[in-house]
Amino acid sequence: MLKTALYLIPVPLGDTPVEQVLPSYNREVIAGIRHFIVENVRSARRFLKKSNPDICIDDLTFYELNRHTEATEVSGFLEPLRQGYATGVISEAGCPAVADPGADVVAIAQREHLPVVPLVGPSSILMSLMASGFNGQSFAFQGYLPIEAGERIKRIKQLEQRVYAEGQTQIFIETPYRNHKMIEDLVRACRPHTRLCVAADISCPDESIRTLSLGEWAKTKYDYQKTPAIFLLYK
Structure with missing residues (x-):
């Protein structure tokens, strides 16, 4: 059973095979998450399907966090986590929240003492x-x-x-x-x-x-x- 937390999920930096740069544990974590805060929904869906072909994309909920997102919306993206559901953060490439809009939602999670778990991946x-x-x-x-x-x-x-x-x-x-x-x-x-x-x-x-x-x-x-x-x- 995946513990309730905000999981920071790294993404390959380019067209590199997922298994070459990400540990298999990341795939296990992804399989247990249904709510994702992402920089771009289309590329996030593509990454999730590539990393876990068995995943049912239509069962997932996505919240888009990028430079077009209103600051007042960001806190609401954490509502599933507050209700006890594991939530993932996915950047366009590399590690989320490093030179990345995901830092805003992580800051809110830390202020509210919600667990934050960074996963291993390319920086x-x-x-x-x-x-x-x-x-x-x-x-x-x-x-x-x-x-x-x-x-x-x-x-x-x-x-x-x-x-x-x-x-x-x-x-x-x-x-x-x-x-x-x-x-x-x-x-x-x-x-x-x-x-x-x-x-x-x-x-x-x-x-x-x-x-x-x-x-x-x-x-x-x-x-x-x-x-x-x-x-x-x-x-």
């Missing part, structure tokens, strides 16, 4: 850090950097300063179609010997994880356009 942030060769004891995830050019360069310089002042790895992301612009801005704003790791398509067939100095990146050919990537900066 692009941690996996990129593992493979970068950078400091894994002190690091900070910065999310998206500013879009406006001046603010963006200013922020990059601030992060590089933290790298040298604190010895802290700086991790951030970008919208895939702006990946090349990000690398160009880093080359322009940072010292040539500062190192950059670009981790793209993590855990997928076309995975690429490269660490070079920015001086080397300036001379290197790359193609990360439209590819999900994580950027890590270190000395």
Whole structure:
């Protein structure tokens, strides 16, 4: 019998076989849940069917939580959990509630002292850090950097300063179609010997994880356009 809790259910980061990146226990948990809080209903249904072919999708209830969801709606998504039913949270990719709208519903569950259970699965942030060769004891995830050019360069310089002042790895992301612009801005704003790791398509067939100095990146050919990537900066 599955205990009543809010289960945070990781999803593969791309077209990777479920069994390659998720433990079989996750499938057992999914089989015991009928209420799901998801970022996108269509992709969540596809993931659930892929991970558990025997599941009856029509028996499930979905609550969509994304940037279009009104803040006043979120608390209501936990009503099944309050009534004693196990509830799952599913992101579009990777671990829910990390750089993800699911954090809002987890915060409510914690405030109400409702049990929260994170399940094991792929995290692009941690996996990129593992493979970068950078400091894994002190690091900070910065999310998206500013879009406006001046603010963006200013922020990059601030992060590089933290790298040298604190010895802290700086991790951030970008919208895939702006990946090349990000690398160009880093080359322009940072010292040539500062190192950059670009981790793209993590855990997928076309995975690429490269660490070079920015001086080397300036001379290197790359193609990360439209590819999900994580950027890590270190000395």
